[in-house]
Amino acid sequence: MTRLKLPDIAIVTGAALGVGAVLLTAFGNPANSGICISCFLENLAGALQFQDNLRMSYIRPELTGFLLGSFFMALKSKRFNVTGGSSPVIRFFLGFFIIIGCAVFIGCPIKMVQRLAAGDLTAIAALLGMMFGVWLGAKYIRAGVFLDREKNLPKINGYILPLIGVLLLIFLILKPSFILQGETGPAAQHAPLLVSLSIGLVIGGLAQRSGLCITGGFRNFFLVRETTLLYGIVTFFISAILLSLITGQFHLGLNGQPASHMGHGWTFLAMTLVGLASVIIDGCPFRQVIKAGQGDVDAGITCFGMVTGAAVVITWLLRSTSAGPSFNGKIAVLTGLIFCLVVILSYRKIPGKR
Amino acid sequence: MDMIHKLTIAVLVLLTAVTLAMLVQHQVSTQRLPGTAANRKVDLKKSYELIIAKNAEIYGDVVELSQQKQFSPAMEKLQEIIAVHPENSMSSVYLAQLQYNQGQIAAAIHSYRIAVDSEPDYVDKKTPLFIGDKIMALITEARGKLKREKKLKPNDKAIDLALEDVYYLQRRIAGGCE
Numbered sequence: 302m303t304r305l306k307l308p309d310i311a312i313v314t315g316a317a318l319g320v321g322a323v324l325l326t327a328f329g330n331p332a333n334s335g336i337c338i339s340c341f342l343e344n345l346a347g348a349l350q351f352q353d354n355l356r357m358s359y360i361r362p363e364l365t366g367f368l369l370g371s372f373f374m375a376l377k378s379k380r381f382n383v384t385g386g387s388s389p390v391i392r393f394f395l396g397f398f399i400i401i402g403c404a405v406f407i408g409c410p411i412k413m414v415q416r417l418a419a420g421d422l423t424a425i426a427a428l429l430g431m432m433f434g435v436w437l438g439a440k441y442i443r444a445g446v447f448l449d450r451e452k453n454l455p456k457i458n459g460y461i462l463p464l465i466g467v468l469l470l471i472f473l474i475l476k477p478s479f480i481l482q483g484e485t486g487p488a489a490q491h492a493p494l495l496v497s498l499s500i501g502l503v504i505g506g507l508a509q510r511s512g513l514c515i516t517g518g519f520r521n522f523f524l525v526r527e528t529t530l531l532y533g534i535v536t537f538f539i540s541a542i543l544l545s546l547i548t549g550q551f552h553l554g555l556n557g558q559p560a561s562h563m564g565h566g567w568t569f570l571a572m573t574l575v576g577l578a579s580v581i582i583d584g585c586p587f588r589q590v591i592k593a594g595q596g597d598v599d600a601g602i603t604c605f606g607m608v609t610g611a612a613v614v615i616t617w618l619l620r621s622t623s624a625g626p627s628f629n630g631k632i633a634v635l636t637g638l639i640f641c642l643v644v645i646l647s648y649r650k651i652p653g654k655r
Numbered sequence: 656m657d658m659i660h661k662l663t664i665a666v667l668v669l670l671t672a673v674t675l676a677m678l679v680q681h682q683v684s685t686q687r688l689p690g691t692a693a694n695r696k697v698d699l700k701k702s703y704e705l706i707i708a709k710n711a712e713i714y715g716d717v718v719e720l721s722q723q724k725q726f727s728p729a730m731e732k733l734q735e736i737i738a739v740h741p742e743n744s745m746s747s748v749y750l751a752q753l754q755y756n757q758g759q760i761a762a763a764i765h766s767y768r769i770a771v772d773s774e775p776d777y778v779d780k781k782t783p784l785f786i787g788d789k790i791m792a793l794i795t796e797a798r799g800k801l802k803r804e805k806k807l808k809p810n811d812k813a814i815d816l817a818l819e820d821v822y823y824l825q826r827r828i829a830g831g832c833e
Contacts, residue, residue, distance in 0.1 A: 357832070475678075490830070552829075556825055557826060557829055559826065560833045623833060
C-alpha cells in the first residue's frame with residue numbers, strides 16, 4: 302500500500318471535513334452547524350452545567366471523536382509527543398477570547414467555511430475578518446512575536462485530555478443525572494451517536510496526520526507562501542458546496558440564513574480576534590482540539606480556556622443572536638483584541654535587544 | 656518494581672473497581688427515578704400537553720370568535736386575557752393572527768417576533784408548539800408587499816422596521832445553533 306504524501310492528506314482531510322460537516326447536518330445537526338467547535342463547546346459547557354441554557358446542553362460525540370481520533374492516530378504513527386509549559390495562562394485566555402470572537406460571529410472558522418459553502422453571504426465578513434487577523438498575526442510573527450518554547454513533559458500529561466474524551470463519551474451513553482441533555486432547541490438537533498462519533502474519529506485522525514487548520518492554512522500562505530494547508534481548506538469548501546447543492550442545503554443570500562445576523566462590522570472584528578489569537582497560539586479551535594489529542598498540553602490548556610469561554614458567552618450574554626451582536630459581546634471582542642495586542646507587545650523580541 | 660509500587664498499583668486497581676461498581680449500581684438503581692434522561696423526555700411531553708390544554712382553555716373564546724370572523728370582539732377578549740395572564744407568550748401569537756386578519760401586517764409580524772423571542776419553541780420543529788410554517792407563510796407574503804411599499808416610500812422607517820422583523824423571523828425559522 303502506498304502512503305499518502307502530505308499535500309494529499311491535507312486535501313483528503315479537507316474533503317472529509319466538507320463531506321462530514323454537510324452529512325452531519327443532513328443527519329440531524331443544526332443547519333449550517335454540522336461541525337462547529339465553538340457551538341459544540343457551548344453545548345458541552347451546558348451538559349456539564351457550566352452554563353444554564355438547557356436548549357444548548359448536549360455532549361457532542363464529534364468533539365470526542367476529534368480528540369480520540371487524533372490521539373489514536375498520533376499513537377499509531379508514533380507522533381504522540383507530550384509537550385507543554387509554554388505560557389499556559391496566556392494560552393488559556395487566548396482560547397477564552399477565541400470562543401468569544403466565534404460566539405459574536407456565531408461559529409468557528411470551520412463553521413464559517415460551512416456557512417459560506419451553504420450560500421450564507423453574511424459569512425464573507427467573517428472570512429475577511431479572519432484573514433485580516435491572520436495577516437496581522439503573520440506580520441507580528443515576522444516582527445519577532447512568538448510565545449516561549451514548549452518543553453517535554455511526563456507522558457501522563459498527554460493522556461489527560463484523551464481520558465476526558467473517553468469520560469465524556471461514557472457520560473453521553475450512561476446519561477447520569479448531573480449531565481444535562483436538552484430535548485428542545487439546538488441540543489435536540491443531533492445526528493445519531495455512532496454517525497457523529499465515526500465522522501469525528503475519521504476527521505480527527507486525518508487532521509492529526511495533515512495538520513489541517515483554517516487559520517494555519519492562511520498563516521502559512523501569508524508568511525511563506527506555503528499552500529499545502531490552503532489546498533485542504535479549498536477542498537473543504539468545494540466538497541461542502543457540492544454536497545450542500547446535492548442535499549438541498551444550499552441557499553444563496555444574505556437574508557434568512559440560519560443562526561446569522563447582519564452586524565457585519567462586528568462579525569469582521571470578532572473574526573479578526575479569532576484570526577489574530579489563533580496565530581499567536583498556533584491554531585484555530587479545531588486545531589487546538591486535535592493538538593490536545595496528540596499530547597500537546599498547551600493546546601489542552603487552550604481547550605480549557607475555550608470551554609470556559611463557551612460557558613461565559615451564554616451566561617454573560619456575549620453571544621450574538623439572529624437580532625445581532627449584544628452590547629456585552631461587542632465589549633468582549635474589543636477586550637479580546639486589547640488582550641491580544643498586550644500579549645503581542647509583551648512577547649515581542651526586538652532584534653538586538655536582550 | 657518495589658513493594659511501594661506494587662502496593663500503590665493494587666490500591667489503584669481496588670479503588671477503580673469499587674468506583675466502577677458503585678457507578679454501575681447507582682446507574683441501575685436510579686434508572687427509574689424522576690430526573691433521569693428517559694423520564695425527562697416523558698416529563699417534557701407531559702408538560703407540553705399541559706401547556707396546550709391550558710392554552711386551549713384560556714384562549715377558547717378568542718379562537719371561537721376568530722373562526723366566526725368577529726375580529727374586534729376577539730381582540731377585546733384577548734386584551735382581557737393579556738391583563739390576567741401577561742406572562743403567556745401565546746397571547747402574542749393570537750394577537751399576531753388577529754392583527755393579520757385585520758390587515759395590520761407589520762404589527763402582526765412584530766407580534767410574532769415578540770412571541771418567538773419569549774418562547775423559542777414556536778420555531779423549534781421538534782416541539783408540539785412549532786408554528787414556524789405558519790409564520791413563514793405570513794412573512795413570505797408580507798415580504799413581497801413590504802418590498803413593493805419600500806420602493807414607493809423609500810424613507811418610511813416603519814417599513815424598514817417591518818422588513819427587519821421579517822428577516823429576523825426568517826433567520827430564526829431557518830434554525831441553526833441558537
